[in-house]
Amino acid sequence: MKFLSEENPDHQRTFEIINEGLSKKAVVVVVACCTVNYDGRARSKLGAGDRMVMIKSDGSFMVHQNINLEPVNWQPPKSNCSAVLKDGNIILEGSRRSPPERLQVVIHKTYVASYYNGKDNKDLELTGYEENMREMIFKTPDIIEEGFRPSTKEYPTSTGFIDVLGKDKNGNVVVLELKSRRAGINAVKQLKRYLDDFSDHKEFVRGILVAPSVTDDAAELLEGFKLEFKPLDPPREFGADKNLTLDFFSKTQDTKT
Amino acid sequence: MKFLSEENPDHQRTFEIINEGLSKKAVVVVVACCTVNYDGRARSKLGAGDRMVMIKSDGSFMVHQNINLEPVNWQPPKSNCSAVLKDGNIILEGSRRSPPERLQVVIHKTYVASYYNGKDNKDLELTGYEENMREMIFKTPDIIEEGFRPSTKEYPTSTGFIDVLGKDKNGNVVVLELKSRRAGINAVKQLKRYLDDFSDHKEFVRGILVAPSVTDDAAELLEGFKLEFKPLDPPREFGADKNLTLDFFSKTQDTKT
DNA sequence: CCATATATTTCGGCG
DNA sequence: CGCCGAAGTATATGG
Numbered sequence: 001m002k003f004l005s006e007e008n009p010d011h012q013r014t015f016e017i018i019n020e021g022l023s024k025k026a027v028v029v030v031v032a033c034c035t036v037n038y039d040g041r042a043r044s045k046l047g048a049g050d051r052m053v054m055i056k057s058d059g060s061f062m063v064h065q066n067i068n069l070e071p072v073n074w075q076p077p078k079s080n081c082s083a084v085l086k087d088g089n090i091i092l093e094g095s096r097r098s099p100p101e102r103l104q105v106v107i108h109k110t111y112v113a114s115y116y117n118g119k120d121n122k123d124l125e126l127t128g129y130e131e132n133m134r135e136m137i138f139k140t141p142d143i144i145e146e147g148f149r150p151s152t153k154e155y156p157t158s159t160g161f162i163d164v165l166g167k168d169k170n171g172n173v174v175v176l177e178l179k180s181r182r183a184g185i186n187a188v189k190q191l192k193r194y195l196d197d198f199s200d201h202k203e204f205v206r207g208i209l210v211a212p213s214v215t216d217d218a219a220e221l222l223e224g225f226k227l228e229f230k231p232l233d234p235p236r237e238f239g240a241d242k243n244l245t246l247d248f249f250s251k252t253q254d255t256k257t
Numbered sequence: 258m259k260f261l262s263e264e265n266p267d268h269q270r271t272f273e274i275i276n277e278g279l280s281k282k283a284v285v286v287v288v289a290c291c292t293v294n295y296d297g298r299a300r301s302k303l304g305a306g307d308r309m310v311m312i313k314s315d316g317s318f319m320v321h322q323n324i325n326l327e328p329v330n331w332q333p334p335k336s337n338c339s340a341v342l343k344d345g346n347i348i349l350e351g352s353r354r355s356p357p358e359r360l361q362v363v364i365h366k367t368y369v370a371s372y373y374n375g376k377d378n379k380d381l382e383l384t385g386y387e388e389n390m391r392e393m394i395f396k397t398p399d400i401i402e403e404g405f406r407p408s409t410k411e412y413p414t415s416t417g418f419i420d421v422l423g424k425d426k427n428g429n430v431v432v433l434e435l436k437s438r439r440a441g442i443n444a445v446k447q448l449k450r451y452l453d454d455f456s457d458h459k460e461f462v463r464g465i466l467v468a469p470s471v472t473d474d475a476a477e478l479l480e481g482f483k484l485e486f487k488p489l490d491p492p493r494e495f496g497a498d499k500n501l502t503l504d505f506f507s508k509t510q511d512t513k514t
Numbered sequence: 515c516c517a518t519a520t521a522t523t524t525c526g527g528c529g
Numbered sequence: 530c531g532c533c534g535a536a537g538t539a540t541a542t543g544g
Contacts, residue, residue, distance in 0.1 A: 001307050003288065003368050007262055027323055029286065029309065031260065031373050037505040041438070041537035042385035043493045050258050050375025052286065052311070058324040065377050066284055067315040069333050070524060072381050076326050076539075098515085101537070104505050111260050111373060116288050118307025118368075120322050124329050128299035130520070159446065161519085180521085181298070184532070189416065215532065236300045248294040248361050298522035327539060333524075355530080358522070387535065418534085437536085441517065472517065 002026070003116035014110040015090050018083045021055075021115025028055040031112040036063050036073045040101020046072060053092065053105055055081050061094035061103060075103040128234045130163075130180040133210065136235045137164060137176070144210065144230055148174065157197040160190070172206050173198065179211035180234045187211065188221040195227070259283070260373035271367040272347050275340045278312075278372025285312040288369040293320050293330045297358020303329060310349065310362055312338050318351035318360060332360040385491045387420075387437040390467065393492045394421060394433070401467065401487055405431065414454040417447070429463050430455065436468035437491045444468065445478040452484070 002024075006017060014030070021028035030053045036046040051072070052064045059079040062071035075081070075094035084091050090107040134153055141148045147169025155162040164176035175198070177183075177191040191207045198205045207227040214222070214229055222229055259281075263274060271287070278285035287310045293303040308329070309321040316336040319328035332338070332351035341348050347364040391410055398405045404426025412419040421433035432455070434440075434448040448464045455462045464484040471479070471486055479486055 001290070001368055003264070005262055005264055005369050005371075007260075027309065027321075029288075031286070031371075031375070033258070033375075038537070039493075039506055042383055042491075043495075043506070044381055044383040044537080045495065046381050047379040049377030049379045050373070051377060052284065052373075054309070054321070056321070056324055056326075060324065060326040062326060064284075064311070064313070066313055066375060067317065067334065068313070068525080069317040069319060069328075069331055070538090071326075074326055074537080076537095077324065099537085102505075103537095111258055111375075112262050112371060114262075114288075114369060116307070116309075116368060118288070118290075118323060120306030120308060122304040122306045124301050124303045126299055126301040126522085128522080182532095186533085217532080234299075236296075238300075238302065248359075249296055249300070295522070301522080325540080327523090331522080333522085356522085360522095383537080385537080443518090474517080 001116060001118050003114065003118075005112060005114035007112055009110050009113050011085060011088065011090055011107075011110070014107065014113045015083055015085050017113040017115065018055075018090070018092070022081060022083070024115070024117055025057040026115040026117040027057060028115045029053070029112075030107070030110060030114070032107045033109040033111075034063075034105050034107045036106075037104045038073050038102070040096070040103075041099055044073065048108060050111070053107075055092070055094070059094070061092075063103075063105060073103055073105075075101070079103075125238055127238055128180065128236045130178050130234065133178050133180055133232065133234045134164060137178075137210075141166070143232060144176070144208070145169075150176075157194055159193045159197060162194050168206065172204055174206045174208060177207070177209050179209070181211070182213045182215060183209055183211035183218055184215045185217045185221050187214075188218045188225065188227065191227055192225050195225075258373060258375050260371065260375075262369060262371035264369055266367050266370050268342060268345065268347055268364075268367070271364065271370045272340055272342050274370040274372065275312075275347070275349070279338060279340070281372070281374055282314045283372040283374040284314060285372045286310070286369075287364070287367060287371070289364045290366040290368075291320070291362050291364045293363075294361045295330050295359070297353070297360075298356055301330065305365060307368070310364075312349070312351070316351070318349075320360075320362060330360055330362075332358070336360075382495055384495055385437065385493045387435050387491065390435050390437060390489065390491045391421060394435075394467075398423070400489060401433070401465070402426075407433075414451055416450045416454060419451050425463065429461055431463045431465060434464070434466050436466070438468070439470045439472060440466055440468035440475055441472045442474045442478050444471075445475045445482065445484065448484055449482050452482075 058077040061075035063073040079094040081094040092105040095102040150166035152165040155165040163178040295301045315334040318332035320330040336351040338351040349362040352359040407423035409422040412422040420435040
């Protein structure tokens, strides 16, 4: 892998390193004292402080403070990023046309300037969210209840799309609202609204909230609306042909019991 | 500012640098070839590739690929982060108890290992969002319409909180739904639901969606529901005592006209 | 390109 | 600590 890293470069050198990195479509990482301004979807300013600035090869641009997972300021992928020397400072700018917005980082002192051109063709394999739940329910409907038969996914109503529509063993229409995480009152209200859209129908319609768990408020509300709750965790298995040799996941399993 | 950065350190040295950084409550930045596993709220795995790994002083832990603004894997602030040497690899782990989750980064080859202990006591000043709109409306209600008088913010209803409640010059009750960005049909539906909660009242109640703009669908829906739309941009002024000497914002203003 | 829905959302605020 | 709501949300997907 190609990379370059220099400590305490002067402005001229920092400027060279950043431009070299940008022109090589590398990932540029700079640790520096800087001020930051943003104008676009909102507007912000940030006084001088030590931060990490990163510009990725796709135009992602972010400024990280010492705390928080999220960058304090950023510019999304495909932003137009450039560096200029001006008035004895380095000015990094990232901008977009639509929506019109601009991020400006004024570098006062650089501690580390670096870039790297790494190889990474791996995609993340992720499991355990709502779509996985839906797949699982269509594959093994009995996990909802014995005799349940799903018919339609993303059934349209005037208020939105019903996650899963089906019938129970007695032929009653059943509306499922899926949540991959603990469900709150909003999930219950949403399910209620879907059912209200079925109120034209003379037939009885069941509404079931399917989620790992619900908040107390949500449970009360379910009761009040005569709706049901089916506890169900999203599946956590990866594709069959993909095995993980590390003992990481089995160990994690231990910690959770 | 204190910092340390080394190129191509061996595992032992990488291990030392990371631990030094962690113990000093510094921000640790490592560029390395690594594999990543996560198990907790969801579950994921990522094969070997070159990435940037950062651990902040508050326990924020992230792994960045060459593209995308968001880290491919992460662990939120207050995570318990540590490094161990095992089987000729360095294993970085970040974990939490609640919710139970664990992120593991196995480092195969380190290109740059570094940490820095930067000073940054500056808070971001941000303007142009929903709360600013509400403040502005209470300060100068006439921007909604002549004679409008707001009375309550976050007025509770059975379906949620009304952003702003007030009366017009004729004494009609007015419900405002605020959006700092372009409003879609969901904003309209929400406003409609709030109004329906007022349907017990015999008096006429107006509903106004206040936002910079609306989608075409939303505009149609407003018409159908006999609701109104008031175009209003969130204010973009900073607190009065805070001035920005840079010409950044005025320049941006130019680009937008 | 616009609009919708999900997210390991994160983050702040309140109880 | 859990819940709720907003976000410059980001990101994928469908029209």
